[in-house]
Amino acid sequence: MTHTITVLGSTGSIGTNTLDVVARHPDRYAVFALSASTQVDAMLSQCARFRPRYAVMASAVHARALRERIAAEGLPTEVVDRPDALEWISAHDEVDMVMAAIVGAAGLAPSLAAARAGKRLLLANKEALVVGGDLFMRTVRASGATLLPIDSEHSAIFQSLPEDPATWPNRVEKIILTASGGPFRTRSPETLRDVTPAQACAHPNWSMGRKISVDSATMMNKALEVIEARYLFGVGPEQLDVVIHPQSIVHSMVQYRDTSVVAQLGTPDMRVPIAYGLAWPERIASGANPLDFHALSAMTFEAISDHRHPERYPGLSLAWQALRAPEGTTAVLNAANEVAVEQFLAGGLRFDQIHAVNLATLEALQPSKVDSLPALLDLDAQARRVAWEQVRRCASSERVSC
Numbered sequence: 337m338t339h340t341i342t343v344l345g346s347t348g349s350i351g352t353n354t355l356d357v358v359a360r361h362p363d364r365y366a367v368f369a370l371s372a373s374t375q376v377d378a379m380l381s382q383c384a385r386f387r388p389r390y391a392v393m394a395s396a397v398h399a400r401a402l403r404e405r406i407a408a409e410g411l412p413t414e415v416v417d418r419p420d421a422l423e424w425i426s427a428h429d430e431v432d433m434v435m436a437a438i439v440g441a442a443g444l445a446p447s448l449a450a451a452r453a454g455k456r457l458l459l460a461n462k463e464a465l466v467v468g469g470d471l472f473m474r475t476v477r478a479s480g481a482t483l484l485p486i487d488s489e490h491s492a493i494f495q496s497l498p499e500d501p502a503t504w505p506n507r508v509e510k511i512i513l514t515a516s517g518g519p520f521r522t523r524s525p526e527t528l529r530d531v532t533p534a535q536a537c538a539h540p541n542w543s544m545g546r547k548i549s550v551d552s553a554t555m556m557n558k559a560l561e562v563i564e565a566r567y568l569f570g571v572g573p574e575q576l577d578v579v580i581h582p583q584s585i586v587h588s589m590v591q592y593r594d595t596s597v598v599a600q601l602g603t604p605d606m607r608v609p610i611a612y613g614l615a616w617p618e619r620i621a622s623g624a625n626p627l628d629f630h631a632l633s634a635m636t637f638e639a640i641s642d643h644r645h646p647e648r649y650p651g652l653s654l655a656w657q658a659l660r661a662p663e664g665t666t667a668v669l670n671a672a673n674e675v676a677v678e679q680f681l682a683g684g685l686r687f688d689q690i691h692a693v694n695l696a697t698l699e700a701l702q703p704s705k706v707d708s709l710p711a712l713l714d715l716d717a718q719a720r721r722v723a724w725e726q727v728r729r730c731a732s733s734e735r736v737s738c
């Protein structure tokens with residue numbers, strides 16, 4: 337049987353890896369729709385190769401350019417430009433599964449639309465859960481959607497948990513997320529003020545988009561992942577732990593009541609969790625190289641506290657702080673971090689000031705309860721405005737704290 341798939345964010349790192357796996361199994365998967373933001377050439381090539389029914393570009397200018405190129409090439413794809421185009425290709429009756437791989441809170445509405453429509457939802461877009469955690473999980477439960485985590489740690493945790501979620505509360509003691517430590521694990525914290533976007537994006541083990549690469553360097557990626565795990569697996573903040581594992585081979589672990597630890601291992605290649613999500617509960621070829629235990633030199637683990645935390649990774653503890661604060665605080669943290677990272681990548685903020693913007697935004701904005709998509713989007717917009725004020729203050733400051 338062939339399953340139809342919509343890939344949101346198809347031109348990105350997760351999007352292209354998804355299409356790589358899909359292309360290996362033409363008998364199992366057919367591309368229904370693709371979406372991107374700015375990369376018209378890449379989208380055109382994907383349309384030529386996968387011949388989706390629909391394509392969506394995030395802006396009207398890029399949609400127009402793509403439509404002209406598609407017409408010139410004589411391709412069958414229709415470029416959809418209605419205001420709710422992303423939600424429409426995610427919830428369409430003829431779609432079986434949706435890969436949510438847009439970066440940032442921009443992915444929340446279409447991911448939620450797929451959840452509401454009861455699709456098999458392959459969720460890479462961790463920010464959607466960080467912003468809309470409770471609403472998201474309520475929507476999944478109400479619609480009967482199948483939610484499969486794609487983030488490597490959460491896929492590992494899902495693979496290490498018992499099949500029946502009803503058994504998790506009695507059996508699971510804690511969830512241990514592994515963190516690579518990023519490109520600056522051994523660099524002196526005092527020198528972090530000078531790092532460039534290129535250095536921050538040079539992840540030691542994974543090739544990823546620029547935003548998540550910077551998050552890995554600050555360890556905000558792990559903070560977002562702690563929040564993501566709290567919602568996905570319904571555990572309390574006190575049941576979540578992080579350990580540094582520089583080789584990124586153990587992708588995360590579950591510790592049970594009897595102290596047994598179950599982990600998932602593999603080479604660092606996102607096609608593995610993507611193939612798992614696509615085929616679950618079956619297993620299909622991913623294209624990744626298998627682990628060679630005869631050639632593995634070492635797998636090591638280090639405590640975060642060994643790394644002069646909080647100087648090197650000050651953002652990590654914000655995850656627990658936000659989870660213990662009123663609902664909506666995680667959305668504020670996410671918005672602040674998106675603004676701060678964007679500014680760092682644009683040259684408007686120092687690397688070591690990203691945390692200051694996040695902290696100052698959390699302190700300046702205490703959200704009230706948010707339980708609808710419009711309320712979440714309002715809060716996200718409000719938090720971005722506050723974060724911008726903090727960026728402006730920081731930009732004129734020599735200090736880390738702004």
Ligand SMILES: NC(=O)C1=CN([C@@H]2O[C@H](COP(=O)(O)OP(=O)(O)OC[C@H]3O[C@@H](n4cnc5c(N)ncnc54)[C@H](OP(=O)(O)O)[C@@H]3O)[C@@H](O)[C@H]2O)C=CC1
Nearest residue numbers: 345347348349350372373374375438442460461462544545
């Ligand atoms: N990369 C990885 O290995 C991993 C990624 N993730 C998560 O997956 C998500 C995607 O990450 P990654 O693939 O690295 O990111 P990329 O930056 O590589 O790709 C992002 C994709 O989203 C599109 N996009 C960007 N902004 C918008 C917008 N405002 N509206 C609609 N589409 C938009 C981009 O389009 P265009 O390129 O055309 O501009 C691109 O297709 C993130 O949430 C990340 O945290 C999780 C685990 C691992």
Ligand SMILES: CC(=O)[C@@H](O)[C@H](O)COP(=O)(O)O
Nearest residue numbers: 487488515516517518552557
């Ligand atoms: C591939 C993936 O899931 C990323 O989130 C990756 O784990 C980043 O690594 P660190 O954040 O541990 O450096």
Ligand SMILES: [Mn+2]
Nearest residue numbers: 487488489561
């Ligand atoms: Mn991850």
